[in-house]
Amino acid sequence: MLKDTSQHKVFLLSIFLILSFSLMFLSFSQPYLLINLRERNYFIGEFFYSLSFNLKMKLKDFAESISQAKSLQKENLILRRKMEELLFKEKNYYPEIIASNRRLKALLGFKEKHPYKLIPVELVAYSPMDFFKVIYIGKGAKEGVRRGMGVVNAQGLVGKVIEVYPYQAKVLLVLDERSKIGVRVQRTQDIGILQGEGEKGVCELKYLLTKAEVKVGDKVVTSGLGGLFPEGILVGYISKIRKKPNYLFQKIEVTPSVDFGKLKEFFLVTQR
Amino acid sequence: MKELGIFIGFLGIVSALQFIFTGWWKEGADLFLILVASWAWFRGWKEGIVVGFTAGIFKDIFFSPLLGLNSFSLCLIGFLMGNIKGEIYQENILVFLLGVGIASIFQAALISFWLSLFYQFSFLTNFSSSLFPSPLYNCGICFFIFLIKEGILKSKL
Numbered sequence: 001m002l003k004d005t006s007q008h009k010v011f012l013l014s015i016f017l018i019l020s021f022s023l024m025f026l027s028f029s030q031p032y033l034l035i036n037l038r039e040r041n042y043f044i045g046e047f048f049y050s051l052s053f054n055l056k057m058k059l060k061d062f063a064e065s066i067s068q069a070k071s072l073q074k075e076n077l078i079l080r081r082k083m084e085e086l087l088f089k090e091k092n093y094y095p096e097i098i099a100s101n102r103r104l105k106a107l108l109g110f111k112e113k114h115p116y117k118l119i120p121v122e123l124v125a126y127s128p129m130d131f132f133k134v135i136y137i138g139k140g141a142k143e144g145v146r147r148g149m150g151v152v153n154a155q156g157l158v159g160k161v162i163e164v165y166p167y168q169a170k171v172l173l174v175l176d177e178r179s180k181i182g183v184r185v186q187r188t189q190d191i192g193i194l195q196g197e198g199e200k201g202v203c204e205l206k207y208l209l210t211k212a213e214v215k216v217g218d219k220v221v222t223s224g225l226g227g228l229f230p231e232g233i234l235v236g237y238i239s240k241i242r243k244k245p246n247y248l249f250q251k252i253e254v255t256p257s258v259d260f261g262k263l264k265e266f267f268l269v270t271q272r
Numbered sequence: 273m274k275e276l277g278i279f280i281g282f283l284g285i286v287s288a289l290q291f292i293f294t295g296w297w298k299e300g301a302d303l304f305l306i307l308v309a310s311w312a313w314f315r316g317w318k319e320g321i322v323v324g325f326t327a328g329i330f331k332d333i334f335f336s337p338l339l340g341l342n343s344f345s346l347c348l349i350g351f352l353m354g355n356i357k358g359e360i361y362q363e364n365i366l367v368f369l370l371g372v373g374i375a376s377i378f379q380a381a382l383i384s385f386w387l388s389l390f391y392q393f394s395f396l397t398n399f400s401s402s403l404f405p406s407p408l409y410n411c412g413i414c415f416f417i418f419l420i421k422e423g424i425l426k427s428k429l
Contacts, residue, residue: 009317009355016325016347023329023340028390034332034339048291055292125294127335177393178337198393199401 035163046168049125049136106154107265118267119144121151124168133176133198135159135263140167148228150269156234156257157181157222158266174203174235174256182226183235186219188212194220194235194254201260203236205252210243212250220254230269275319282307283327287334301409304331304342305379308350309372309410310417313362317354324350338390345382349375365418372414376407 027034107120119139127134139145141164151158151171159179163170172179175196183194183205192208205220218238224231240253286303293300304327312320328343336342353371360367380402387393 009351012318013321013347013351016321017344020325020328020340020344020347023332024338024344024386024390025340027337027339031337034337038333048288049294052292052294127294177387178391197397199397200394 039163039165046140046165049168053124053138103154103265107267117270118152119270121145121266121268123263123266133159133173133179133196133260134162135171135173137161137169137171137266137268138167139268140165140169142166145169145268146270150222150229150233151266152233152269153258153263153266155259156236157229158258158260158263160228161268173260174258175201175260179203181229181235182223183220184223184231185212185214185238186221188214188218190214191223191225192252201256202239203254203256205238205254206249208250208252210247210250214238214241214250214252216241233269275315279311279323279326282311283330286327287330290331291334300406301413302376302379302406303413304328304346305349305376306372306410306413306417308346309353309375310414310421312350312353313357313368313371314421315354316357317351320350320352320354321347322350324348338386341383341386344386345379348382349379352378363422365415368418369411369414373407373411376410377403380406 121137121139123135124138125136127136137145137151145161145164147161147164149161151160157174159171159173159176160181161169162172173196174181174194175198177196177198179194179196181194182191184191185205185208190208190212193206194203195206196203208214216238220235220238222229222231222233222235234257236254236256236258238252239255242251244250286307290303293303308320308324308327311323324347325343328341328346329339331342331346332339353375356367356371362368381399384393384395384399384402387398388395
């Protein structure tokens with residue numbers, strides 16, 4: 001009886017595990033199957049991401065208003081109001097304006113430097129799974145976003161759009177291990193493929209011949225080959241080089257120029 | 273039928289919360305895993321497998337690059353949690369929390385394995401990065417789920 005029960009358990013579990021593995025294999029061999037399914041039915045995700053974003057903003061406002069009300073009760077009415085206003089401006093308003101001014105100047109500088117068509121866009125959410133370096137941005141198919149578009153900020157290349165929903169899009173960051181980008185070392189003009197290394201926070205520059213004379217600190221920019229990204233967008237700097245005798249290629253580590261911990265505003269890049 | 277309704281309700285809530293929280297934090301609790309582990313612990317291995325598979329498919333559709341990636345691990349976790357419950361002292365909260373912690377680490381290992389197999393992700397880097405803080409969050413939430421469930425049971429008695 002006990003044997004039957006164990007066999008029954010294993011049989012039932014095996015069915016579900018085999019089914020799961022078959023689905024995995026199917027969606028790996030036909031990647032657009034899942035992407036198309038998600039893009040068609042993404043209204044749920046968009047609704048909740050928007051809800052989350054608005055809720056976050058409202059809670060932030062609410063918390064700020066409570067803290068202001070508490071401090072107002074402790075001080076003299078007239079002086080306190082004036083002082084509060086000045087202090088508030090000094091501590092919150094002016095630094096915020098200065099910071100946003102700097103940020104916008106940097107973005108404007110970037111826009112003037114690069115003759116591409118740029119669409120401004122904001123970060124909406126991060127990936128819920130730590131394994132994937134993926135973010136969601138607040139513009140989608142309705143605003144002209146297409147699969148494969150590059151995403152940049154003032155610091156350089158952020159990633160590329162991999163899925164497009166009506167009002168949002170999913171961006172694969174250059175750090176993701178699935179990300180492969182055609183790049184060029186700016187000083188020597190050597191061409192290679194840049195692949196993300198996930199949690200390590202760096203990328204690997206592949207297929208660069210051992211004889212290529214690259215140095216630590218060299219700028220790595222997009223090559224423009226393949227037509228996905230425009231040429232010359234800064235991706236990062238060479239941070240480590242390992243050459244082994246009798247090896248055809250050298251092992252090169254590239255530190256991205258973008259600070260992925262502080263992502264906020266971006267541009268979507270399209271070729272003119 | 274009532275159980276099915278409750279499960280669908282929970283699945284809806286979990287999906288909504290997972291969507292909402294991912295807009296707030298980069299790393300957080302895996303609500304799908306919590307749902308499966310708790311359900312299997314309180315209701316047994318059979319329901320654990322089915323609930324794990326369904327919740328996994330749901331998670332795959334919205335959050336994963338491969339269908340079956342989460343359903344594989346969650347269905348296995350549902351089975352294991354449901355089985356352990358029958359073998360040991362079920363009312364001990366520490367055993368339950370330990371089970372959830374191990375299940376979180378087990379899931380991270382399984383997903384890292386499949387990703388390294390399909391996409392050549394680095395197994396060790398991904399696995400080690402997911403050891404903290406997600407399993408802690410999962411155990412924290414399960415602590416309250418256990419207390420609530422115990423409270424409901426006692427009030428019925």
